[in-house]
Amino acid sequence: MQKKSPKILLVWDSDEKLSLPSNDDVLNWQSYEIVEFDNVFSVQQLIEKNAEYLRSKYLSYIYDLGEVLVNGKRVIDHLELRPGFSYWWMTLLTEKCNFAKSPQIDNIIKILALKHWLANKKYTKIVLVSSNDKLAIAIGLLSEEMKLEFSLKRLIKVSSNKLSPKLFFCSLPRILKAVVSFINHLITHWCLKGIGITEWRGSEASALFVSYLCNLKPKAVNKGSFESFYWESLPKMLNEEGYVSNWLHIYVKDEIVTNTKEVASLINSFNKTHEGSQIHVTLHSFLSIKLIVKVLQDWLKLIRLQKPLSSNMKMIHGYLWPLIESDYYDSLLGQPSLINLLYLNLFESAMLQVQTQKIGFYLQENQGWEFGFIHAWKSKGHGNSLIGILHSTVRYWDLRYFFNKESYKRNDRCDLPLPAYVGVNGIAAKNMFLEGGYPQHRLVEVEALRYLYLENMKNDSNYFVENRETIKIVLVLGDYLKENTKRLMKLLNSSVQSIDKQIKYIIKPHPVCPIYREDYPEIPMVVSNDPIELLIKQCSLAYTSSITSAAVDAYFAGKPIVTILKPNALNLSPLMGYEGVTFVTKSEELVEAINRDILKKQIDNQGKDFFYIDRGLPRWKKLLSLMG
Numbered sequence: 001m002q003k004k005s006p007k008i009l010l011v012w013d014s015d016e017k018l019s020l021p022s023n024d025d026v027l028n029w030q031s032y033e034i035v036e037f038d039n040v041f042s043v044q045q046l047i048e049k050n051a052e053y054l055r056s057k058y059l060s061y062i063y064d065l066g067e068v069l070v071n072g073k074r075v076i077d078h079l080e081l082r083p084g085f086s087y088w089w090m091t092l093l094t095e096k097c098n099f100a101k102s103p104q105i106d107n108i109i110k111i112l113a114l115k116h117w118l119a120n121k122k123y124t125k126i127v128l129v130s131s132n133d134k135l136a137i138a139i140g141l142l143s144e145e146m147k148l149e150f151s152l153k154r155l156i157k158v159s160s161n162k163l164s165p166k167l168f169f170c171s172l173p174r175i176l177k178a179v180v181s182f183i184n185h186l187i188t189h190w191c192l193k194g195i196g197i198t199e200w201r202g203s204e205a206s207a208l209f210v211s212y213l214c215n216l217k218p219k220a221v222n223k224g225s226f227e228s229f230y231w232e233s234l235p236k237m238l239n240e241e242g243y244v245s246n247w248l249h250i251y252v253k254d255e256i257v258t259n260t261k262e263v264a265s266l267i268n269s270f271n272k273t274h275e276g277s278q279i280h281v282t283l284h285s286f287l288s289i290k291l292i293v294k295v296l297q298d299w300l301k302l303i304r305l306q307k308p309l310s311s312n313m314k315m316i317h318g319y320l321w322p323l324i325e326s327d328y329y330d331s332l333l334g335q336p337s338l339i340n341l342l343y344l345n346l347f348e349s350a351m352l353q354v355q356t357q358k359i360g361f362y363l364q365e366n367q368g369w370e371f372g373f374i375h376a377w378k379s380k381g382h383g384n385s386l387i388g389i390l391h392s393t394v395r396y397w398d399l400r401y402f403f404n405k406e407s408y409k410r411n412d413r414c415d416l417p418l419p420a421y422v423g424v425n426g427i428a429a430k431n432m433f434l435e436g437g438y439p440q441h442r443l444v445e446v447e448a449l450r451y452l453y454l455e456n457m458k459n460d461s462n463y464f465v466e467n468r469e470t471i472k473i474v475l476v477l478g479d480y481l482k483e484n485t486k487r488l489m490k491l492l493n494s495s496v497q498s499i500d501k502q503i504k505y506i507i508k509p510h511p512v513c514p515i516y517r518e519d520y521p522e523i524p525m526v527v528s529n530d531p532i533e534l535l536i537k538q539c540s541l542a543y544t545s546s547i548t549s550a551a552v553d554a555y556f557a558g559k560p561i562v563t564i565l566k567p568n569a570l571n572l573s574p575l576m577g578y579e580g581v582t583f584v585t586k587s588e589e590l591v592e593a594i595n596r597d598i599l600k601k602q603i604d605n606q607g608k609d610f611f612y613i614d615r616g617l618p619r620w621k622k623l624l625s626l627m628g
Contacts, residue, residue: 009123011114011139013130014155015567025123029110029130030568032585046113047570055402057112058105061320062093063404070312076414079305081344085375086414087302090340090368091331093324096399097367099547099572100481101336104323105399106569107135111142111320118146125149131157134322141319174334182338186292188260189284192251195264196281199271201353203279205244207624208354208382210362210373213249213263213282215511216256224269226278230363230391232449237617239277243624246357247280248350250369254511260284286349298341306332336368344372351380359624364388364422366400374417387623388419391450392549393574393610394432405437418442423623425451426611446619448611453533455613457557471502472540472598475554476525477532479545480510488545488564491590493520498591501598508535510548541598543590547572555580556607560597562590580606 012018013029018040025039032044047054066076066088081087088094098105126143128150130136136152143150169177211230220227226235226247238245247270251263263282270280313328314321330336347369351357360377362370370388377386394401407416422438424430425448433443476492479485492505505525509515517527528535532553536542542554543562552574555561561581563573575581580603582593612619 007122007124009118009121009126011126011128011130013128013132013135024127027114027117032565032567032571032583043110043113044567044571046117047109050113050116051396053116054109054112055397055399056404058109058399059402059404061108061112062096063406065093065313065317065324068312068316070308074414075309075313078309079302080414081298081302081305082375082379084413085379085417087305087332087340088414089371089417090344092327092336092368093331094371095366095368096402098397098399098570102327104134104326107132107138108320108323109570111135111138111323114139115142115146118148123148125151127151127153129153129155131155134325137322138319141322145319174329178333178335178338181335182342185339185342186287189251190287191260191264192267192282192284193287195285196267196271196279197285197353199279200246200281200285200350203244203246203354205246205279206356206358206383207238207243208246208248208357208360210248210250210360212252212363213257213266214252214254218256221256221266224266224273226270226274226280229450232452233615234449234617234620235278237620238624241621241624244276245278246354247278249280249282251282251284252512255514256511281350283343283346283350286346286353288349291345291349292342295338295341295345298345299338302332302337302341340368340372343369344376347373347376348380351376351382356382358383359385359387361387361389361423362419363391364419371417374419378417384420386419387421387423387444389423389446390425390429393552394429395547395549395572395574396432396576397570397572398547401432402436408437408439425449427609428611444619444623445612446623447614447617451553451556451611452613452615453531454553454556454611455615456533457536471504473504473506473538474594474598475535475539475542475559476505476507477542477544477548477550477554478507478509478513478515479548480512481545481547482513484545484547484566485510485513485515487566488543489515489520489523491564491584491587492543493522495587495590495594496523498587499594501595503594503598506535506539508532508550510550540602541594541600543594544573549574551575551581552607552610556610558602558606560600560602562593562597564590578607 008024010024010026011029012026015030018026018028023039028040028042031042033042066074068075070078076086076088079087092102095101096105126139126148128136128139131154140150211228215229217227217229251260257263257266267280267282270278360382362373364370374386403416421442421444422433423446424433424443425446430443434440479488505523507515507525507527509527515527517525532550536554536557536559539559541560541562542551544551546563546565551561551563555575561575563575563581563583565571565583565585567585582597584590584593
């Protein structure tokens with residue numbers, strides 16, 4: 001007798017070990033692992049098999065959201081906040097930051113994978129085991145659409161039951177949280193008001209750089225000199241080529257510059273040290289009472305503009321609405337809305353108070369503020385040469401860098417704000433943009449400034465000499481997200497006793513996420529903030545978090561790479577699909593990978609196509625000569 005196909009699909013959304021039920025099929029929602037049972041599947045594996053289709057499907061979904069007609073007008077047009085500029089482009093929905101700001105995006109991709117998979121199956125019922133209420137509603141609505149029965153086995157969320165200020169704040173109504181957060185932001189940054197404004201207004205420079213004020217070089221900071229790992233030798237080259245430059249900084253707290261009072265002092269020092277060649281100011285230098293009033297007026301206008309949209313959005317977008325609802329309301333009414341509007345007004349003020357700029361550069365990650373900046377640049381009459389600079393890698397599942405191809409067509413009103421060009425820093429990034437449909441004529445090649453030191457590796461044969469020491473070194477590269485760093489270290493801490501090789505661990509924390517030795521007593525480790533090129537040279541293997549671009553540095557040097565994946569998240573590694581990289585999700589896999597890969601020979605041509613590297617900066621010089 002032929003075995004009957006299972007009629008029930010159990011969707012297992014839990015990090016607990018799965019206990020197999022009878023003959024039902026099981027779809028594991030939080031694991032990359034392929035088990036030996038024929039009736040257990042991984043949604044992560046489904047995504048990897050259908051990655052191109054699913055990414056395209058999600059980008060089309062977001063595009064269609066903006067194109068929805070409400071009372072005869074597109075959503076994009078309803079949110080027109082300035083002539084020709086729609087606030088839609090500053091929302092979390094458009095930003096698509098699935099690893100930090102919008103955690104439900106991964107579940108949306110998974111549900112799209114589930115729907116695609118179900119089309120070829122003959123189930124009659126879906127049973128979901130989960131503690132995620134929004135996911136439960138979404139899968140329930142999908143089941144209804146596909147005429148399947150649905151039931152939920154709700155897992156109890158573990159709670160500390162301790163009333164903390166953070167927990168209390170999270171319980172406040174969305175609008176009240178927005179106001180409280182906005183006031184706190186203003187208080188924190190008010191001491192920057194007016195810093196560098198006089199120099200900015202008097203500047204004769206015609207080249208502008210918008211940069212994050214973090215990741216500075218410590219020795220230079222101590223001397224009051226501006227040197228940034230983001231821009232490396234470019235400021236020096238600008239001086240040598242006779243370019244005077246304006247620098248507009250967005251402060252991000254890190255270990256080097258810990259508060260806004262230090263920022264104020266630093267900006268004054270920069271202007272004094274670089275007098276005549278660089279003019280420095282912070283975005284928050286343009287704070288004023290008048291500007292704050294304008295932000296609040298914009299917020300009230302935004303609240304009015306969005307009112308006709310909400311009921312229509314919910315009705316039209318069916319089973320995915322529960323997973324985007326929070327981002328939608330946060331973007332239009334919550335904390336992100338007021339901060340976005342503040343940044344928009346600050347950029348408008350900054351670009352109004354400086355002489356016409358011929359050329360501009362900004363670090364491109366497609367965050368909401370960037371589209372506000374692009375609008376401010378264009379609306380205040382600055383030049384046609386605004387260039388977004390890729391300062392790191394472009395990862396396949398970092399959805400911020402990708403849009404539906406229709407978004408690149410120019411219809412003249414409320415279009416997606418694009419820079420004149422994007423400066424791609426290597427063949428890998430260029431190919432990623434082209435495959436995503438970005439217009440080729442808008443791409444220009446520039447050297448990868450943050451990775452220029454890799455040229456030393458290329459020219460230094462010692463980087464590729466096998467380490468014959470008895471004690472091997474594993475370089476641990478931290479993440480800038482605290483949660484990812486904790487997971488990285490926790491997994492290593494639970495694995496070291498089972499690793500059968502003599503190993504010393506060097507921990508290189510991300511500048512904004514420190515790691516302390518005393519927190520991990522089981523690991524024979526040292527914490528080092530030495531330059532990464534020195535640490536890579538010492539190591540035999542690099543162990544990295546799932547999203548850090550620092551993995552590419554070690555890969556370029558020919559080192560074996562072991563990367564920990566977050567079981568319930570998409571693979572955000574910049575090395576996804578590259579040979580010589582091992583991905584792990586649990587302790588046993590990490591132990592096996594380190595025991596095996598620590599003895600591998602280094603390869604001297606890994607990553608050679610990643611970046612354009614030349615310390616002479618010929619591409620940058622050509623770009624400046626053509627556009628400046």
